[in-house]
Amino acid sequence: MTVHEHLTEYAGLPVVDFTPETGREELPDEPDRFAWRISTAFEEEGFSDVLERFLEWVDTGRITALIAGYWNMPSYDGTETVPPAQALTAAADRLPALRSLFLGDIVMEEAEISWIEHSDISPLLAAYPRLERFGVRGAQGLELKPFRSEHLRELRFESGGLPGHIVRAVAASDLPALESLVLWLGSDNYGGDATVADLAPILSGERLPALRHLGLQDSEIQDEICAAVASAPVVARLESLALSMGTMTDEGAEALLSGQPLTHLRSLDLHHHYLTDAMAERIRKALPGVEVDLDEQNDPNDDWRVAAVTE
Template identity: 75%
Template sequence: MTVNHHLTEYAGLPVQQFDPETEREGLPDAGAVAWRVASAFEEAAFEEVFADFVETVDTTGVTALIIGYWNMSYDSKESGPLEPLVAAAERLPNLRSLFVGDIVMEESEISWIEQSDISPLLAAFPRLERFGVRGGNGLALDPFRSEHLRELRLESGGLPAAVVRAVAASDLPNLESLVMWLGVDQYGGDATVADLAPILSGERLPALRHLGLQDAEIQDQICAAVAGAPVVARLESLALSMGVLTDEGAEALLSGQPLTHLKSLDLHHHYLSEAMAARIRAALPGVEVDLSDEQEEDEEWRYVAVAE
C-alpha cells in the first residue's frame, strides 16, 4: 500500500486546487472550500505559488488549508512551506484546519518527504482545531498546549520517537482524535511502547474518542499495551491497523479489557490466522470490525502497509 490519491475533502469541505493562472473572479468563496496549494517539480518555487495564493484569495475567509508538494530536489534551496506559512499567519486569522504534506507516491515517497520542526506552525496558528502532517523525515515537535485542537494526525513511514514523546507530553484537553502512523525503524520509526505510555494513560487526553496507533512493526507490542490501557475505556473507535499484527497481538487484545463498548475496531492489513479473525468477530458482535487486507502468514517477510 502506498499513498496514491490527493485529498478530495478536508474538514468537511471539498478541496479546491489553487491555480495561479485563475482570475480572482473565477474563484469560489474563500470559506466554501479547503484550499490546496502546491508547486510542481522544478517549476515555480512554493514560496512564489503561496505568495500568489495570499494575494489572489481572500485569505481572511479561509478556514481550511492543504499544503501539497514543494520542491524537494537535492539541488533546491527551497526551505519548504513552514516559513511562508508562519509569515502569513496574520493574513489567515480564521484558519482552523491545516494539513502539511498532501503528497502522493508519484511526487515523493512518504519517507522522502522533507519535513521540519512544526512547532512554529502550532505557535503561529494557536486556534487550529485540526492539524495533520505527512512525512517523518526531519520532523520535529516540542510539547505544546492547545485548548482548541480536536484532531491531530501524523502520517509517516517512520515517525521519530522524539515526536511521539512530544505528543505524549502535550496538554490537549479537547483533542478528540489522535492518529499516528508509527512506521518502521529503517525509516526513522524508533518509538517504543514506553514512549506511548502517557498517551495510553489518557491523563492529558480527557476528550479523546478515537485513537489510531497504526502502521507499526511493533504492532503486537502495542496491542498488548492497549489491552490494559486506561484511555481505551473512553474511546468510541480504535485503529491498530496497517502494521505487523499477528495472532500474538490479537490474543493480547482479547485477553485484556473488554472492547465491546467500541463502535469500531480497525485491524485492516494484518497477519492473523483465519481462526483468530473468527475469534475476534465472535468476541465483538456489536462492534464494526475491519479485518480486510489479510496478508500472507510468512514469518520472514512481514511488512507494514506504508513504509518507504
C-alpha cells in the same frame, strides 16, 4: 486518507487547487466554501512564492481550511526553498480564520512518503493557536516540541517511519480538547524508532481527557502495541480504535482478547494484518456489536512481515 490519491475533501469542504498555473480568473467567488490546496511543481516556483500569490489574490481572511500539497524538496531536486511550515508561519496574520491545516498532501507519484522533507512545526502551531485540525504526512527533518492547545480536536501524523522524538513530543503535549489522535509509526528502516514506552503517556490518557479515537497504526511492533493497549486506561473512554496497517499476528490479537473489554467500541480497525482465519473468527465472535475491519489479510506464516506504508 490514502497515500495514493490526493484529498478531494478536507474539514468537510471540497478541495480546490491553487498552483503556479492557476489564473486569477479561475478563482471561485466564495473562497470560504473550499479547502485550498497550495502546491508547486517540480523545479518550478517555490511554495512560498505560490503562497504569496494566493494571499494576494484570494480573500484569505475567510479561509478556514488549507492544505500544503507538493513542494520542491531540496535534497532531490537541488532547489533551495522556504519550507511550507516556515512560509505559513510568516503568513499567520493573513489567515486569521484558519482552523484546519494539513501539510504534505503528496502522493507516491510525486514523492515517496519517506522523501517528504519537513522542518520544525512548533512555530507553526504557536502561530495558529486556534487550529482545530492539524495533520502532517512525511517525517524527514520533522521537529516538534511539546505544546498546549485549547482548541485542537484532531491531530494526525502519517509516516513510513515516525521518529520517537515526535511521539514523545505529542505524548508530552497538553491537548484537553483533542478527540482524535492518529500516529502512523512505520518502520525503523525509515526512522520509525518509537517504542511502547514512548506511547505510555498517550495510553494513560491523562493529558487527553476528550479523546474518543486513537490510531496507533502502520507499525512493525504492532503486537507489542496491542499488548500495551490491552491494559491502557485510555481505551475505556474510546469510541473507535485503529491498530491497523501493521504486522499484527495472533499474538497481538490474543493480547487484545485477554485484556480489558472492547465491546464498548463502535469500531475496531485491524485491516492489513497477519492473523490466522481462526483468530479472525474469534475476534468477530468476541465483539458482535463492534464494526471490526479485518480486510487485507496477509499470510500468517510469512516470515517477512511488513507494515502497509514504509518507504
